[in-house]
Each structure stands twice: as C-alpha cells, then as structure tokens.
Amino acid sequence: MTSSPTCSPGTTGSTSCAPTRTPNLSQRLAELLEERGDVDGAISVYRQAGEASVRRGNTAVKLARLLARHDRYDDAIEVMRALADAPGGAEDWIVDVLCTLYADHGRPQDALSWLDDLKARRGKEEWELFWIRLPPMAACGRVDEAVELTRAHSEGSTSYAAEHVATLLANAGRTEDAVTVLERYAPANASTLAGCLIDLGRVTDALALLQHAHPPPPAVPTTPLWLDEPPF
DSSP, rough: OOOOOTTTEEEOOEEOOOOHHHHHHHHHHHHHHOOOOOOOHHHHHHHHHHHHOOOHHHHHHHHHHHHHTTTOOHHHHHHHHHHSTTTTOOHHHHHHHHHHHHHTTTTTTHHHHHHHHHHHHHHSOOOHHHHGGHHHHHHHHHHHHHHHHHHHTTTTTHHEEEEHHHHHHHHOOOOOOOOOHOOOOOOOOTTHHHHHHTTTTTTHHHHHHEEEEEEOOOOOOOOOOOOOOOOO
C-alpha cells in the first residue's frame, strides 16, 4: 500500500496504513484546510488519500462534493465520471452522486444520457439504477413521463416505487396527486404520506395516520415496592 502522512510504523518495523482511520484523518485535515480558505490544499489531501485508500469511492465523493461547494462542478463531475466509468464503478450510490451533480449544474439531460449509455451496455436497468433517472427527468419537465415509466417498470407496483413517484409529484407542486399515490400503500409510506397531508393542511389526518402506523407500546404493569397489606 502506498504510504501517506497518516501511516504509522507497525509492530514488525514496517510501515502500514490503517484504512479505517486514514479516511477520517484525511477528511478532518481537508475540512480544516477548507475552513481556512485553502481549497486547493483540501483538494490535494483528498486526491492523495484516494490513491492510498481501499475505499476510493468514499474519498472521491468527498472530493466531488468539496469541488461542488466551490462551484467547480465540471471538476466534480469529472471526478465522479472517472469513478463511475471504471470497471465495477457504476454502483448505485456512486451513480446517484454523479447524476445529482449533473442536475445541480443544470445539466439533467447529460445525466439521462449517461444513464442511457449505461443501460445500453448492461442490457437492462435494475431498480437500484432506474430510480436515479427520475429526478433528472423531472428537471427536464418530464414528470408525467417519469411517472408512467415507473409504473411500467417490473418493480413499479411496490411501495418504494410509489414513494419515488409521490416525491416527484409533490416536488412538482402536485401534492394531492402524491397523496393519492401513497394512500394505496398506506401505512407502508406513513411518514411520507403524513408529510404530504401536513403540506395540504390536513394535520389531523396526518396525526391519525402516524398514530395508527406507530401505536404507542402497551403499558407495562408494575408492582409497588411497598405494599400496604402483606401479600396473603
């Protein structure tokens, strides 16, 4: 393993790095440098940590988010594209970060194009990747198409698919439609449904829903420590 500033001598005299500690220490150093205004120094720390870390994906995400915070979206996207395009790199959480960066940078169509290319290479699109395309579609003004595409998916009739659809609708200002979708699966999505009901001013309905979905635990009988009469 390539040594880094956080490596320490091992018991045998060799130099070793602790993968469970190095990322945390690197993050603390990068955050400190960023707070002091040394953004380039923070970037350098993450890049060096990524080369030495066994959890390269985590470090790349931290680097990309640092770059995005300072409006360096093109660089952030480049970092995540390199990771996602690498063999075995297109994990759902990595793809989600990449597509979110595209959308935040005003480029949702680029996110969809990348997802289309990935789907073409794999020949299919599992739900873990499919749902990631829904926010970019909404950002392109294609909410209804996204809803229909979700319903046509093999997992489109599940409660978790309904939650994604409801989120799309609610974000588009169609909260009543979101409630209609969620009510079909209640109480599976009780928290999300309650939030929508509150947004519509139906606080009493939201409270009743949550009380039904999460009833209080039964009272536990207790025995007094002191009795007025002997137990016989």
